[in-house]
Amino acid sequence: xxDMQRIKEDYPWIQTPVVVGAPMRLIALADMAVEISKAGGxxxxxxxxxVSDLDSHLSSAQTLLSALPSPLPTKPxxxxxxxxxxxxxxxxSAAMPLIQKYKPCAAWFFAxxxxxSLAAWTQQTRQASPATKIWVQVGSVQDAISAVSTADADVLxxxxxxxxxxxxxxxxSLMSLLPEVHDALSVSAGVGPLLIAAGGIAESRSxxxxxxLGADGVCLGTRFxxxxxxxxxxxxxxxVLRATDGGQVTVRTKVYDxxxxxxxxxxxxxxxxxxxxxxxxxxxxxxxxxxxxxxEAEMEKGDEGWGEHARMxxxxxxxxGLVREVKGAGDIVKEIREGVxxxxxxxxxxx
Amino acid sequence: xxDMQRIKEDYPWIQTPVVVGAPMRLIALADMAVEISKAGGxxxxxxxxxVSDLDSHLSSAQTLLSALPSPLPTKPxxxxxxxxxxxxxxxxSAAMPLIQKYKPCAAWFFAxxxxxSLAAWTQQTRQASPATKIWVQVGSVQDAISAVSTADADVLxxxxxxxxxxxxxxxxSLMSLLPEVHDALSVSAGVGPLLIAAGGIAESRSxxxxxxLGADGVCLGTRFxxxxxxxxxxxxxxxVLRATDGGQVTVRTKVYDxxxxxxxxxxxxxxxxxxxxxxxxxxxxxxxxxxxxxxEAEMEKGDEGWGEHARMxxxxxxxxGLVREVKGAGDIVKEIREGVxxxxxxxxxxx
Numbered sequence: 001x002x003d004m005q006r007i008k009e010d011y012p013w014i015q016t017p018v019v020v021g022a023p024m025r026l027i028a029l030a031d032m033a034v035e036i037s038k039a040g041g042x043x044x045x046x047x048x049x050x051v052s053d054l055d056s057h058l059s060s061a062q063t064l065l066s067a068l069p070s071p072l073p074t075k076p077x078x079x080x081x082x083x084x085x086x087x088x089x090x091x092x093s094a095a096m097p098l099i100q101k102y103k104p105c106a107a108w109f110f111a112x113x114x115x116x117s118l119a120a121w122t123q124q125t126r127q128a129s130p131a132t133k134i135w136v137q138v139g140s141v142q143d144a145i146s147a148v149s150t151a152d153a154d155v156l157x158x159x160x161x162x163x164x165x166x167x168x169x170x171x172x173s174l175m176s177l178l179p180e181v182h183d184a185l186s187v188s189a190g191v192g193p194l195l196i197a198a199g200g201i202a203e204s205r206s207x208x209x210x211x212x213l214g215a216d217g218v219c220l221g222t223r224f225x226x227x228x229x230x231x232x233x234x235x236x237x238x239x240v241l242r243a244t245d246g247g248q249v250t251v252r253t254k255v256y257d258x259x260x261x262x263x264x265x266x267x268x269x270x271x272x273x274x275x276x277x278x279x280x281x282x283x284x285x286x287x288x289x290x291x292x293x294x295x296e297a298e299m300e301k302g303d304e305g306w307g308e309h310a311r312m313x314x315x316x317x318x319x320x321g322l323v324r325e326v327k328g329a330g331d332i333v334k335e336i337r338e339g340v341x342x343x344x345x346x347x348x349x350x351x
Numbered sequence: 352x353x354d355m356q357r358i359k360e361d362y363p364w365i366q367t368p369v370v371v372g373a374p375m376r377l378i379a380l381a382d383m384a385v386e387i388s389k390a391g392g393x394x395x396x397x398x399x400x401x402v403s404d405l406d407s408h409l410s411s412a413q414t415l416l417s418a419l420p421s422p423l424p425t426k427p428x429x430x431x432x433x434x435x436x437x438x439x440x441x442x443x444s445a446a447m448p449l450i451q452k453y454k455p456c457a458a459w460f461f462a463x464x465x466x467x468s469l470a471a472w473t474q475q476t477r478q479a480s481p482a483t484k485i486w487v488q489v490g491s492v493q494d495a496i497s498a499v500s501t502a503d504a505d506v507l508x509x510x511x512x513x514x515x516x517x518x519x520x521x522x523x524s525l526m527s528l529l530p531e532v533h534d535a536l537s538v539s540a541g542v543g544p545l546l547i548a549a550g551g552i553a554e555s556r557s558x559x560x561x562x563x564l565g566a567d568g569v570c571l572g573t574r575f576x577x578x579x580x581x582x583x584x585x586x587x588x589x590x591v592l593r594a595t596d597g598g599q600v601t602v603r604t605k606v607y608d609x610x611x612x613x614x615x616x617x618x619x620x621x622x623x624x625x626x627x628x629x630x631x632x633x634x635x636x637x638x639x640x641x642x643x644x645x646x647e648a649e650m651e652k653g654d655e656g657w658g659e660h661a662r663m664x665x666x667x668x669x670x671x672g673l674v675r676e677v678k679g680a681g682d683i684v685k686e687i688r689e690g691v692x693x694x695x696x697x698x699x700x701x702x
């Protein structure tokens with residue numbers, strides 16, 4: 001069975017190349033996840049570090065899926081959407097009954113506090129819902145090898161440094177990371193996990209590039225910030241549309257975590273966001289307490305609180321400069337899937 | 352005339368997709384440049400910040416080219432190799448007589464002290480050798496727009512953050528940078544310069560990805576560190592072969608510039624190299640003078656001075672983990688050019 005057959009067997013409703021919606025905490029909820037899966041992609045609910053609302057989000061997704069005129073073909077006993085956890089913060093014992101109850105097609109693990117914690121999440125998830133596939137997000141070759149040996153991951157989400165939001169503070173982009181991970185796993189494992197590429201992909205050209213680099217599918221976050229199904233403030237969304245020259249206008253930093261009080265991240269991780277006044281003040285030496293006070297005051301402003309001269313955080317990847325319109329999540333999935341074929345055809349003619 | 356016709360007219364000996372050898376200072380000299388061009392690529396001599404040896408390098412290249420059984424087809428009045436300058440340090444008045452004398456097919460400009468300096472280099476080069484094409488290395492969308500408006504660049508070398516050696520300290524990888532540059536120039540210029548992709552490319556998969564991202568050709572540096580034609584210490588070359596997990600084992604930093612006394616670089620630029628004891632000592636707080644003293648002592652050790660526990664600098668990009676053997680520069684060019692077609696064919700079947 002080749003990789004494309006495997007992916008079609010595990011997620012029978014998808015079309016290839018598969019487009020995945022990143023489990024963005026607070027932003028990717030039932031509406032987005034269901035729209036993405038309806039369009040032949042794989043949608044995720046971002047549970048993140050806190051599973052207290054997850055029951056209600058999964059219940060909403062189940063209701064939306066039940067209301068479809070024709071149900072999505074799924075593997076028996078699974079819901080055709082996944083759930084993403086930030087493992088260092090999420091409560092394993094609270095999560096397991098929900099995995100057992102809803103049986104998401106995939107459980108995506110990211111930033112566990114240790115490999116033994118990753119092993120515990122994996123083992124208990126497989127026990128709670130045997131058909132749920134284990135996805136592990138990695139940012140290095142060593143991470144990838146560990147995820148296979150520790151969790152026997154079904155899927156590795158290989159994240160390059162262009163990605164928005166949290167990831168390894170230090171690393172490579174998909175250009176070299178993906179081929180090196182691909183080779184390392186082929187050498188060490190024979191038949192490896194499926195590889196989903198994340199980081200810097202917002203449209204067809206980069207999606208196609210990721211496939212040629214060795215990915216079985218692509219994952220987009222930043223692009224889905226600009227869809228009506230995103231649970232996102234208008235000010236944040238406007239900032240995503242405004243930003244250009246994505247490598248210059250975004251930065252990997254811990255500053256936004258400090259301001260927002262999300263202090264549980266390991267030293268190895270930070271997050272990419274659009275630069276703003278908070279960031280420049282921090283770099284300029286402003287005391288973190290003063291910066292935080294200004295940040296909290298800015299929250300009162302609502303949508304006006306976002307912008308290059310404002311203080312609210314807009315996490316986004318370097319591909320933000322390629323996000324130029326608000327478009328339905330399902331239409332984004334179809335645009336990218338069809339676009340990949342067009343790009344490939346064009347390249348073939350060029351060569 | 353499409354881009355492929357343009358590139359074939361300007362460099363008649365090349366085969367597509369064109370593979371370019373980066374003008375690595377002290378390392379890419381006549382032997383490497385000629386081998387790369389002989390194989391249908393475009394070889395560069397790295398003059399860097401110092402043109403005092405350039406006459407002798409160009410003379411050697413001319414001799415090697417004259418000795419070929421059948422001469423490479425060139426545009427009239429050009430040598431089928433290029434020269435790369437680091438403009439903030441290179442002496443314009445010393446360089447121009449050499450450009451006039453040898454007429455390299457391309458003059459590659461990087462890190463000028465100002466846009467007016469870039470304009471002066473461009474204008475005087477075109478006067479000294481009208482057939483010499485102007486290549487400008489850029490690392491952001493804004494850089495790209497400026498290079499077109501200031502220098503009417505014939506070629507932009509678009510460098511992503513994975514690249515080894517010097518480049519912008521802060522930016523995006525080719526995954527998002529190349530499509531955004533492509534779009535920005537199409538919008539602002541109609542018919543734009545040719546785009547050559549650099550940064551993170553060491554083999555066929557990433558070369559093919561770069562083409563799909565919008566490149567007319569690819570430039571490799573790190574890969575050519577492991578060819579017999581490189582003017583490189585064995586210890587450095589061994590370090591390139593040893594290093595794996597390229598995003599983890601390399602870092603962008605100014606530490607190596609401080610140790611080596613190459614202090615003329617702007618604050619906007621740093622360089623990617625393999626981490627070693629010098630780097631960890633610097634991060635650990637060692638005084639720069641003490642670190643420099645230890646570095647200089649290490650120079651006495653010859654090839655033993657390189658390694659993860661040693662102190663000599665090994666500049667390399669994140670693709671270093673994909674460099675696994677020493678191979679002739681010409682064979683590398685052919686491997687990549689033919690490999691791109693194989694990768695493309697494989698992807699088409701997969702989709």
